[in-house]
Amino acid sequence: MSEKNKVVTGPGPALAGLRDGMTVLAGGFGLCGNAEFCIAEIARLGPKHLTIISNNCGNQGQGLAVLLKQRQVDRVICSFIGGNPDLAEQYAAGQVKVELSPQGTLAERIRAGGAGIAGFYTPTGVGTLVAEGKETREIEGRRYLLEKPLRGDYAIVRAAVGDPDGNLRFYRTARAFNPLVAMAANVTVAEVDRLVGKGQLDPDDIHLPGVFVDYVFEAHEHENPIEFRTTRARP
């Protein structure tokens, strides 16, 4: 069989090559859409001096914040620190370097990294602290900022459904950064709530083609923590 078998039994075989000093991209938004089993495996394996690219790098002591607590992280590229006391404390203490990127710029930098784009001009951040040290250019009467792509060694991705070819389908707002980070890493690991057989996903229903995915495994009983459980009264 010449076809690469992407299906693994769990995060262990998929993340075995993770080493000190590597860069890991993580999908999700806050604690929603996290590759919980991959994060737990990185915590167990214990590589240090990691760079994490993620919108939040965990929150409220959970998710990727576990790696911060274990002092496995040297550098974080993110858009938001609020609600993440571990990151705030280690950043304030100079233990972790933080590069803040506006959320849309972060998303597009990751997309560019996966799409072979060397940079892009965005209006976001012109005239702000984000523009420091970056080229600005006027194009058709408006000023733009040159932003460079982001890539990493590993991407950890959470999806609702996957198949043996690595095709993925996401669920609701658990999508966010997941399909983007999947495109931008040397090795992409997807943990899926449900692994279906080849051909079971309709081609039109695939959100991310398997070409971007190297390993896929099924994982059950995700915690899916809620940061703010807000409800309204029934009428």
Next chain:
Amino acid sequence: MSWSKEDMVRRAAAEIVDGQVVNLGIGMPTLVANHLGPERGVMLHSENGILGMGPFPFEGAVDPQVINAGKQTVTILPGGSVFDSALSFAMIRGGHIDLAILGGLEVAKNGDLANWTVPGKMTTGMGGAMDLAAGARRVVVLQTHAAKDGTPKLVDTLSLPPTALGCASRVITELGVFDPAGDHFRCVERAPGIEEAFIQQMTGAPVRFV
């Protein structure tokens, strides 16, 4: 008498034209949604990846994987859609969001907005604020007129790091409605009983009244 928070939120809701696509910032702007009945046909955008965001779910119907940008559990209305963050911000920067109502720390007379960080305080990061401020077709800022010690928050030039330059079309405060007009603020509405002289005293830049 100056407007209550509730009055300000209601006044902000009046900025929305029926059928518009609107992004509401975290904090007070989020409350604007309470004043948008379904008859108005307003589509709410949440930058983590929802167009057609609905109200908070009923108890017992909470889905941990349906959240807004403030990480609160929400719902998705019929006709709503979900998408990734790159597409979400393409909507914002690409001019597909008609209006963003954002919180503010300072607005300058030329429309410069500061709302993401205060030097010397731990930053939370800008999240999507810079993209929204730079990208939405119209930006309305909902904020208090002055700090508790009376320091104006409608100013001549920003003292805080900007979020975006020249982006704010309108500021709604407890004292009234103000449009940055280059070298002054144009006061287009005053809260009941608020004198022009008091507004000028509380504002860090010239105010002209209509």
